[in-house]
Amino acid sequence: MxxxxxxxxxxxxxxxxxxxxxxxxxxxxxxxxxxxxxxxxxxxxxxxxxxxxxxxxxxxxxxxxxxxxxxxxxxxxxxxxxxxxxxxxxxxxDWDRRYAHMRMHTCLHLLCAAVPFGVTGGKIGADKSSLDFDIGDGNLDKPAIEAEINRLVAADRPVGARWVDESELDANPDLVRTMSVQPPRGSGSVRLLEISDVDLQPCGGTHLARTGEVGRVEVGKIENKGKRNRRVNVTLAAM
Ligand SMILES: [Zn+2]
Incomplete structure (x- = not known):
């Protein structure tokens, strides 16, 4: 069933x-x-x-x-x-908890867009969330990341999901190239989450309708998780 x-x-x-x-x-x-x-x-x-x-x-x-x-x-x-x-x-x-997850999940897609490195993991919580990045020999500028996320929040971009067939992805290789995460193959169709003009990636999660609902974002500690890996923690201001 x-x-x-x-x-x-x-x-x-x-x-x-x-x-x-x-x-x-x-x-x-x-x-x-x-x-x-x-x-x-x-x-x-x-x-x-x-x-x-x-x-x-x-x-x-x-x-x-x-x-x-x-x-x-x-x-x-x-x-x-x-x-x-x-x-x-x-x-x-429990709507308050779920809504916190929605704000955090959309926030993490903005973090993904604000950091020019590949994501290797992530964790969403109602109070604190994080993404792990493989930064190679690059580095991360915490104030710049925080400023960029809050700029994208203030821009109040629309957020939406759509299903696409794998055949449509095959016909539009540019679509796949612009995604921060490669779509999974084999199930016939893929759910894409698009933050208009900001981010496009396969995602099954629950999201806000607009980035403005994320509210003020603070980037917390950037943790060292090995030579190339960094964990970026984020918290949200109370609504
Ligand atoms: Zn997602």
């Missing part, structure tokens, strides 16, 4: 009605549709509640991807009462 991923087309949905289609053998709850993002691409899985018809709440500790057909698994806190297959629930996000 493939769960319909409503967050892929509208990352601002805070809740949805859904039907329980199954409980897997590890106690994960499978719904027919959901607003919960499963851990992936450096972005943590969503937390929240499933509200039953009798108003009881099942607290969701995290959301993950499974194997095969289980693309979204809602993991309840231990000891929770389980819903029955066929039951209707309201799936409601």
């Amino acid at each position: 493939i769960t319909e991923e409503l967050f892929r087309t509208d990352s601002y949905l805070k809740e949805c009605d859904a039907r329980v289609v199954g409980i897997n053998d590890r106690g994960g709850i499978i719904l027919d549709r959901t607003v919960f993002y499963p851990t992936g691409g450096g972005q943590p899985g969503d937390t929240g509640v499933l509200v039953r018809e009798n108003r009881d709440e099942i607290r969701i500790a995290t959301t993950i991807k499974g194997d095969g057909d289980e693309n979204v698994i809602h993991v309840a806190v231990e000891g929770s009462a389980m819903p029955a297959p066929g039951e209707t629930v309201t799936a409601r996000l």
Whole structure:
């Protein structure tokens, strides 16, 4: 059973009605549709509640991807009462946490655009996030990176996702050349996240609609992670 991923087309949905289609053998709850993002691409899985018809709440500790057909698994806190297959629930996000992830994820794409080196890793958190870069024998100028990110925030560029066929990528090699990360191949289509005039890359995460919503960004410590690798930490000002 493939769960319909409503967050892929509208990352601002805070809740949805859904039907329980199954409980897997590890106690994960499978719904027919959901607003919960499963851990992936450096972005943590969503937390929240499933509200039953009798108003009881099942607290969701995290959301993950499974194997095969289980693309979204809602993991309840231990000891929770389980819903029955066929039951209707309201799936409601811990929105403040998710929105913080959206601000951070879009912020990291701006960081990616502000640093002219390849990304080797990344981590998104509600309070602090980071990207790792292979800088070769180059170096990083922290105040310049911070100024460039905040310039891109102030420019309030639109952010949007679109699906493209691999055949379209093959027909437009320039499109691939402009991407900061090479698109994965083999699934037929690729989800591209575009920050207009700023950044284009394959990404499955949940993003803001405009860069202005990121707000003021501070670049924290730049950590040495080996001869060529640097970790750039970012935090966001309170909204
Ligand atoms: Zn991304």
